[in-house]
Amino acid sequence: MAGGFSDTELAQLRNRFKRDAGLLLNPESENDEKSKEKADSKPLPRLNRHSVFWILASISLTYYVDFFGVILENEEIKSWWFNVGLVLLTVCLCLALFCIVYLEWLKGIQHYDQEYPAIPPITTSAFIAASFSFNIALWPVWSFFTPVILFTQFMGVVMVISLLG
Known part of the structure; x- marks a missing residue:
């Protein structure tokens, strides 16, 4: 020892x-x-109970509240706020397409958030502002159900996109 x-x-x-x-x-x-x-390690399956729930909830809600009919025809919608929301959502989608199509697919940059560090905060800020704008614009139509309806629609779209990718 x-x-x-x-x-x-x-x-x-x-x-x-x-x-x-x-x-x-x-x-x-x-x-x-x-x-x-x-x-x-196995990758998680894309289609699971969680994604099926949100997709079905979004489809059901779209049908039940006549989502697109209300958006196109309802006079109570505050159009200025709705248009601001559309512009901000377009900014988010353009930045997402830039990252996915141009940077990832064409340029082969996998970690575009490191190459272009301003993109994630700009996209996040624009999306949050768009969600506030849509909530303000659609509040006269659905009242306190508006955030729930919009969140459910958002989750349904995200789950459908995750199935495509």
């Missing part, structure tokens, strides 16, 4: 230091282990 350690404890400590030193000197082996773990 040297300093309170047995020979087996010293051997275990020595082996651990060798392994850790090997990982520090050869970091590819750690990445190889992580990539093997990723390859072994």
